[in-house]
Amino acid sequence: MPEFEAVIGLETHIQLNTQSKIFCGCKADSWEDEANTNICPVCTGLPGVLPVLNRNVVESAVLLAAAMQADSIQPLSYFARKNYFYPDLPKGYQISQYDEPLARGGFLQLPLPDGGTRLVTIEKLHIEEDAGKTIYQNDRRLIDFNRCGVPLVEMVTGPDLRTADEVAQYLIRLRQLLRWLGISEGDMERGQIRCDANVSIRPAGSKVLNQKTEIKNVNSIENVRMAVKAEIDRQIREVTSGHTIEAWTLQWDEDGGSLRKMRSKETEADYRYFREPDLLPIVLDEEWLAEILVRLPELPLARRERFVEQYNLPLYDAEILTEERGFSEYFEDVVSIVGDDAKTVSNWLINDVQRMIRELGVAPGDLKLRPVHLAKIIQMVQEKAITTSTGKDLLMKVEQSGQSPEQLVADLGLAQVSDEDVLREVAAKIIAENPEQVKTYQDGKVTILGWFVGQIMRETKGKANPQKVQSILEDLLAE
Ligand code: ZN
Ligand code: MN
Numbered sequence: 001m002p003e004f005e006a007v008i009g010l011e012t013h014i015q016l017n018t019q020s021k022i023f024c025g026c027k028a029d030s031w032e033d034e035a036n037t038n039i040c041p042v043c044t045g046l047p048g049v050l051p052v053l054n055r056n057v058v059e060s061a062v063l064l065a066a067a068m069q070a071d072s073i074q075p076l077s078y079f080a081r082k083n084y085f086y087p088d089l090p091k092g093y094q095i096s097q098y099d100e101p102l103a104r105g106g107f108l109q110l111p112l113p114d115g116g117t118r119l120v121t122i123e124k125l126h127i128e129e130d131a132g133k134t135i136y137q138n139d140r141r142l143i144d145f146n147r148c149g150v151p152l153v154e155m156v157t158g159p160d161l162r163t164a165d166e167v168a169q170y171l172i173r174l175r176q177l178l179r180w181l182g183i184s185e186g187d188m189e190r191g192q193i194r195c196d197a198n199v200s201i202r203p204a205g206s207k208v209l210n211q212k213t214e215i216k217n218v219n220s221i222e223n224v225r226m227a228v229k230a231e232i233d234r235q236i237r238e239v240t241s242g243h244t245i246e247a248w249t250l251q252w253d254e255d256g257g258s259l260r261k262m263r264s265k266e267t268e269a270d271y272r273y274f275r276e277p278d279l280l281p282i283v284l285d286e287e288w289l290a291e292i293l294v295r296l297p298e299l300p301l302a303r304r305e306r307f308v309e310q311y312n313l314p315l316y317d318a319e320i321l322t323e324e325r326g327f328s329e330y331f332e333d334v335v336s337i338v339g340d341d342a343k344t345v346s347n348w349l350i351n352d353v354q355r356m357i358r359e360l361g362v363a364p365g366d367l368k369l370r371p372v373h374l375a376k377i378i379q380m381v382q383e384k385a386i387t388t389s390t391g392k393d394l395l396m397k398v399e400q401s402g403q404s405p406e407q408l409v410a411d412l413g414l415a416q417v418s419d420e421d422v423l424r425e426v427a428a429k430i431i432a433e434n435p436e437q438v439k440t441y442q443d444g445k446v447t448i449l450g451w452f453v454g455q456i457m458r459e460t461k462g463k464a465n466p467q468k469v470q471s472i473l474e475d476l477l478a479e
Contacts, residue, residue: 003204004239006232007212008161008197010170014153015130015192016060017184021149022129023051023095023279028150031190035135035144043129043149045091050278057151058282060183061102061127062292064153067177067299068122071105075284077126079276088132088143096154098273101126102282108157108177109301110169115315117301120170121158128152159198159209164229167197171221173300180300180325188220197228200245201235211245216262218252227252230259303328311335311342320350326364327354333371338378348378352395360399368402369395376405389462390414418465420472423456426464427472430455441477449473 021028024042041049065073080098103126107119130150135142161167175186175193186193200212215231218224227250235245250259298306300322307318307328322328327349334345353374357364374395381391386409394405394414401408409415417423430452431438441448449470456469 004201004232004236005162005204005206006164006228006235007159007200007202007209008163008167008228009159010157010161010167011196011198012155012157012171012174013130013194014064014155014174014178014184014186016057016151016153017182017192018054018056018060018151020054022054022057022127022151023149026149030146033146035142035146037146039145039148044145045148051095053279053282054151057127058102058284059292059295060151060181061125061153062284062289063181063183063296064155064178065103065106065125066293066296067181068103068106068108068125068155070103070122070125073103073284073289074100074282075286075289076100076281077102077284078281079279080273081276082128083272084270086131086134087141088134088145088148090132090145090148094129094131095276095279096128097126100281102284108170108173110166110173111301111304111319118166120160123156123158125153125155128154159200164225164232167228168221168225171195171224175221176300176323180297191219194219195224197224197231199228199231199235201232201239211247213245213248213250215250215252215259219254223252223254226257227259230257234259297325300325300328307331311346313342313346317343317346317350320354321346324364327357330364330367330371334375334378337372337375341382344378344382345374348374352392356395356399367399369399373398373405380405380409384416384418384465385409386414386416387462387464387466389457390416393462414463416465417460417463418468420468423460423464423468423472424476426456426459427452427469427476430459431473431476438477449477452477 016028018028020026021043024040026040026043027038030038042051062073077097078100079095081093082096082098083093085092101124104124106122106125108122109117109119111117130147130152132143132145132148135144157170161170171188171193175188178184178186178193184192188195194217196217197215198212199215200210202208202210213231213235215227218227231250238245249262251262253260304315304318304322307313307321308315313321321331330353331345331349334349335342338345353369356369357367377391377394377398380386381388386394394408397408397412398405434455437448437451452473453466453469456464456473457466
């Protein structure tokens with residue numbers, strides 16, 4: 001039996017988070033709104049209206065193309081009408097781009113576990129309007145036009161992906177990039193990324209492209225992964241039992257975890273594309289392009305690499321710190337105050353601050369615990385003004401009160417107790433109260449010292465200097 005490899009290409013539609021729609025002033029994001037409340041004559045295609053292009057849509061798409069290192073961002077690109085009849089498409093056509101898209105070429109980088117990357121080529125990138133939403137309710141079809149005219153970027157990859165896991169990786173990295181650029185929330189469950197996967201198989205090592213099938217509109221990364229995996233397995237079963245693959249369009253059934261055959265799809269010729277007569281071409285002159293590109297930030301993988309080199313961090317730390325742009329900026333703000341000990345800062349962020357961010361469900365930039373506060377807490381621990389455990393408690397106290405750590409330490413009396421006499425007194429009391437444990441220690445089981453330290457920490461509410469406590473205990477127990 002020959003070994004097979006899969007050849008997978010993705011077509012993704014990305015919903016941009018502009019304020020208004022692509023060709024009218026209606027609000028673009030109506031996820032939480034009642035059906036048919038964000039509509040107007042333009043986006044519902046009434047006769048006699050004219051579309052007006054939203055500049056922000058072009059700018060977001062150009063940023064994405066630049067982040068994909070597009071070979072060419074076109075100085076001149078055109079809109080085209082894609083004609084088809086469907087109830088949620090009131091004009092009878094979608095305004096899209098066809099033969100002259102906004103950008104061609106480029107790639108998305110998938111990081112490999114060894115720190116290297118694999119390139120997934122992008123064939124083209126264009127902007128278009130979304131259609132409405134059809135909702136099936138019992139025997140009725142309900143149409144919501146709110147989504148008509150919401151701006152989309154459509155991006156097509158080359159047939160470069162080989163496994164279902166790589167497909168999931170691609171979507172995870174794409175989502176990271178969209179959020180990083182601030183142009184989309186990239187939430188698949190809300191349809192902000194919609195993904196169609198073209199899947200075929202061939203004997204491993206072969207260069208041919210065989211008949212492919214298309215899996216339509218799956219709505220989470222995990223479901224895309226499962227659907228692609230199921231389709232690869234199905235094709236291998238078909239081919240090894242002597243059948244041929246037909247050009248089906250497939251629908252993933254989430255509940256049953258299986259693929260269902262849909263009606264065959266229109267071919268490109270069925271759409272009768274022609275240039276959109278109601279819109280001028282997009283003229284992206286050098287000045288406008290330069291203005292947009294100023295906003296292109298350092299990208300996630302480049303920042304990850306820089307963190308490893310500049311701060312001498314393990315790849316693991318750098319990866320977590322750069323998962324999200326705001327988190328990576330928070331990290332650098334703290335390091336710039338604390339100074340050279342970047343690994344300590346990274347530990348605090350990854351172990352403690354990230355947990356807090358998840359629990360509270362806030363963006364790093366919205367924390368009341370500002371970088372200057374975290375830096376101060378780390379410094380107080382380093383200077384032994386407070387214990388590590390007090391420092392950790394302080395994180396949430398600062399977040400909840402909005403007060404500075406110094407103020408809280410003073411008000412709540414949290415300063416570390418290093419005073420010999422005070423600590424000796426507490427230690428003597430604990431020793432007097434626990435003769436049995438003292439005997440155990442003196443009989444040679446010195447590991448019980450940790451238990452004594454714990455008792456003293458409890459007595460002092462975690463404020464005792466642990467090193468001092470240890471040496472005082474050794475002292476007293478030896479007597
Ligand atoms: Zn409108
Ligand atoms: Mn499209």
